[in-house]
Amino acid sequence: MLKVSINHVISLTEARARLSELVEKATGDQFWVLTKGGKPRVAVVDVNYLDQLVRRAWFNDLSARSQAALDDYLRLRGLDPEAVSEAEVEAILQAEYPVGDEGT
Secondary structure, three states, X not given: OOOOOHHHEEEHHHHHHHHHXXXXXXXXXXXXXXXXXXXXXXXXXXXXXXXXXXXXXXXXXXXXXXXXXXXXXXXXXXXXXXXXXXXXXXXHHHHHOOOOOOOO
């Protein structure tokens, strides 16, 4: 759930009159939520902050999918992903995919 200061939630009607101010004050993680019909609809957010959020979400998704793939890989080899140490995983992967064999 999104947490935003109540004084940063304003109606679309009010936002029209204050658009320049909202853009000026939307810096870093300070953003505005605009409502329509009393319900949150859109946000005015710093583009750099939005880029950080999108990149973080992409990385978290990739990380989760990578972990799931590694768990499946270990299970296929008869190993319990919860019981294998990082050192064991590293040794397994090194044996399967030795460093320096990028071209093979």
